[in-house]
Amino acid sequence: MRVLLTGATGLLGGHLVKALRERDERVRALVLPAEDARSLEALGVEVVCGDITEAGALTAAVQESELVFHLAGMMGVWRPLADYHHVNVEGTRNLYKAAMEAGVRRFVHTSSHTVYGLGYGRFLTEDEPLRPDNDPYSLSKAEGDRLVRRLMLTSPMETVIIRPGTFFGPGDKLHFARMAEKLRRGRGVILGRGDNHLPFCYVDDIVQGYLLAGYHPQAPGNVYNITNDQPLTQLEMFNEIADAVGGERPRLHLPYQPIRLGAICAEKLVARMTRTRPLVTELGALMFGSDNKHSIEKARRELGYAPQVDLREGIQLAAQWFNG
Template sequence: MEDWRNIMKVLITGATGLLGGHLIKELQDRGEDIRALVLPVENADSLLKRGVEVVRGDITDASSLGPAVKDVELIFHLAGMMGVWRPLADYRLVNVSGSENLYKAAQKAKVRRFVHTSSHTIYGLGYGRFMTENDPLRPDPDPYSLTKAEADRLIRRLMLTSDMETVILRPGTFFGPGDRLHFGRMAQKVKDGKGLILGRGDNALPFCYVTDIVQGFLLAAYHKNAPGNAYNITNDRPLTQQEMFDAIADAVGGVRPTLHLPYLPIFYGATVAEWVFNTAHVNFKPPATQLGALMFGSDNKHSIAKARRELGFEPKVSLREGIKLAAEWFNAGGMDQPSVTEASQHAPLAGASR
């Protein structure tokens, strides 16, 4: 990995999230000077205690970004809307317009390198083969996947005429200590004896331990080969759905799921439920969603051959080991701790008033 010797001013968006927390630790170990862009309504106490400079602003409000990007050399754009029941327009405002606002502000401030967080969902789910960076973007029709694909295309267009070194990462679904969105929910279900398997359970799940994702981000930030490229960053030795839930159940003292529900009826039922909830303008998530059914019920694998070859990326934490580490957090009452990221997902959007 290329090593930029001088201490750099680094900006992170989405710093209060799971990935942001782990990335900050690694950057502080490198001695970097870290600034976080935090929403005006967001609790930043944990960042301040860690010695992170906090600048208030909102990526959906381009006029608020000047102080955040000033004198910055490197930006990690992690912020995004996911996992909440909000309309497509809100997702687009954050994931697409917000990314464009930040990228253009970074260009104006002459930032040296910009690392953009995309998603494995941009390819679409359920192909059952190792997807590569050359595969077309065919996102499924849910707000998160659609807008992450739109933002990926946007950044790739912008970087064609930009002097700013730009890297796009397409991470797998990451988990680890502090993960309430994925691991916490899965662990709670098997702990309560309510776990179930969609279909046969022999499908690969696209999960990766959070510190391996962080490794990918550091390579994107410092490696000379990274600029101008998009990379899948995940674990290419996935567990099956059954293996994953069994391992989580064992780690948290839960019950291995034995109930199998047919995949296609659940998928189509979720599709209908989403349509009904959207039509009725219900402001909470249906019990099953299309994205959730696809994520857990279909076969999803992603190739990391390009990142391995060009950046030297190599997952270091096996998924079974990662499950044990995340389970330690869960077993210590992690789900009872207040969430710092939920507020930001439900916050009013500055750009929406325009």
């Protein structure tokens, strides 16, 4: 089967590519012209240069593809909402339309757990209304989620939406490496008491969810949370990472709400004046300082999804990569 991936040069994309190649799938990756795709080519992946925001550049990518995994998106950069919308909403629209016109059989779209909003302190199901917090990433991912759900109502193309947890693992420079580096230097801090749950999942378990979304006969037409439903608390996770990388367990506790309010003010005032990312963002404060849990009962029941990697084991595996 010809399988197309966007976002293949990212952490999740790289792990998913390897899993697909292990299934002997013919994998094609759509990458930006400036991206280094040599590691993909070494795995036997066909590389096509293009940008999802340019509709005319997608024809070659979707041609003869039967399954599309759409992972590409803007995240982790300090950019205005319009830029996030251009990639995460309009780029998704372009790719979905091109795939449908090319006769792609199934389209798996990547949403995010942040579309629900953060800090509810209970297990959220797929039926929860989308109430994203006021940051460009969450707002644009929620709009992209709504867009695909509208398109799939009248599309002949099988469509699945995945709302993954925040994933980590070997090669993770966005989340794990940042946490590990601070803890190794003894600069880790805890927001609040530290007993709040963090929405993390080991990357291999996220990949398992994507494979089920791509191949399971019951998946089309559905939305699934894919994460670990036994999350660690903030304090547990930071302590585990500190021990694994030879760092110091954090002892300093900072009040959560003042930090969050300070982040909101920094975003509105300082960042707007200097056009640089503030030291702490509201999304960062919410992610690490509030309680976040997501139900995976629907994916368990309908797809047979079940996390295989205990989060503490995942931290050890990621730490081996980080320690070199």
